[in-house]
Amino acid sequence: MYDVNEIRGDFPILSREVNGKPLVYLDNGASAQKPKVVIDAISRAYGEEYANVHRGLHYLSNLATEKYEGTRGIIAKFLGVKDEDEIVMNTGTTMGINTVAYGWAMPRMQAGDEIILSVMEHHANIVPWHFLRERQGVVIKWVDVDSTGYLDPQAVIDAITPNTKLIAITHLSNVLGTVVDVKTIVDAAHDKGVAVLVDGSQAAVHMPVNVDALGCDFYAITGHKLYGPSASGAIFMKKERMAEMEPFIGGGDMIREVHKDEITWNDPPMKFEAGTPGIVQQIGLGVALEYMMSLGMENIAAHEKKLRDYARTRLDGLNWLQVQGTTPDKAAIFSFTLDGAGHAHDISTILDKKGVAVRAGHHCAGPLMDHLGVTATCRASFGLYNTEEEVDVLVDALELAHDLFA
Structure with a gap:
């Protein structure tokens, strides 16, 4: 059985708070956190x-x-x-x-x-x-x-x-x-x-x-x-x-x-x-x-697929959010821009106040940014320890950002 709550207990950093909020770490595409056995x-x-x-x-x-x-x-x-x-x-x-x-x-x-x-x-x-x-x-x-x-x-x-x-x-x-x-x-x-x-x-x-x-x-x-x-x-x-x-x-x-x-x-x-x-x-x-x-790569993939589908459903409900990359079998990585926001850095700063860690910038992919016609995006990238509840926190934080920029 893949018990994500038990798995989260293997990662000490996931129990901390950021800005008085529980850490929601969605910057795994840049670097993932480390389990205690590695530490x-x-x-x-x-x-x-x-x-x-x-x-x-x-x-x-x-x-x-x-x-x-x-x-x-x-x-x-x-x-x-x-x-x-x-x-x-x-x-x-x-x-x-x-x-x-x-x-x-x-x-x-x-x-x-x-x-x-x-x-x-x-x-x-x-x-x-x-x-x-x-x-x-x-x-x-x-x-x-x-x-x-x-x-x-x-x-x-x-x-x-x-x-x-x-x-x-x-x-x-x-x-x-x-x-x-x-x-x-x-x-x-x-x-x-x-x-x-x-x-x-x-x-x-x-x-x-x-x-x-x-x-x-x-x-x-x-x-x-x-x-x-x-x-x-x-x-x-x-x-x-x-x-x-x-x-x-x-x-x-x-x-x-x-x-x-x-x-x-x-x-x-x-x-x-x-x-x-x-x-x-x-x-x-x-x-x-x-x-x-030991967790099983097939199990990790299945868990992240569920997260991807849930996050896609929640994010698709935000008609002021533009997600880049919509292939059906994509990984649980979501890069986006937000109507009215001056820059991706502005979005990520607001999300950080809610304890949500995302990446903002060109993601070391300059030619792709040029192809998409954007200078930068925010990116929420999920890992083996993330949960659907964290998707909900992300969406709540995005709604706050939209309200501020509207």
Whole structure:
């Protein structure tokens, strides 16, 4: 049984008040809160078990290494990846995508070569490709969404030309909640010899993901959205892609031998993990993923689907609220503007007075804001611990904001 009230008891911060009101935390799309098991694991790792990993032979180093490397296997299990050596641990999706941009794309792409992006992409999946556009003349091709926020996979496939080398696509939009049919895109792209990178930062939070079944070449996740620590995360990279890649950052752990006139690289995944890693952060991420799997990703998805449907019904009743993204199977993410409000920041400030935490701004999705014709939106993004009662609090706070702006 999925008992959301019992689950809420696992998250200490959810019992606090903000501005004299019970906290209603609806900023999960930016960062999720942390369960006590994660907080305790971090405290224990620093207070009782800390040492550097891989190079020590003493007890604490061996223990830290065992727990750190154990996270690699947990991530592989969470993502449905059979070979944990295809998991490169890092600080999150931004680092993962940059690793691919510098290590795989930059050495093999020339002026005129193409990268296909959707207009929904987060800046983390845009800016690294602009580096290649500016420095090497790579062409970025954009695929739009329709008026509901739906991305037609065929539109992405139709954008492929003989010059296309990579498709970099989100699995789930952080603004619209749109779920993208990446499997169809991957299959067609591979038939044409095109690699596919998937930004899984949001999708991995809200639904079961099986990367091996998707067949993509790269799949990136971020720990702080997955109820884990900030500065934790990973990217899946197919072994054949790893073999084509150069290291992105040089330093300890990613080398086998260093001499005055010669360097040899370590085997993947260590080849792409330079320097002392975020040991405690990754240990915390492993505990967070085990916590999610103990609840069941199918159960989390079902709970959030109910929240989505309830929130959609309540928000649709506000005829002065414009929700961006209305695909039927979207995630429980609602970005909106409000008639009469000067700016999304004004709305969020009023909601905050009622204890409701939402995100306001462009959500690191500038091209999408341009496509929608807005400068900013408010975003209420739901997680595994949110409730229908919190939806009601959100609606009450929005009605107050409307009354103030009317």
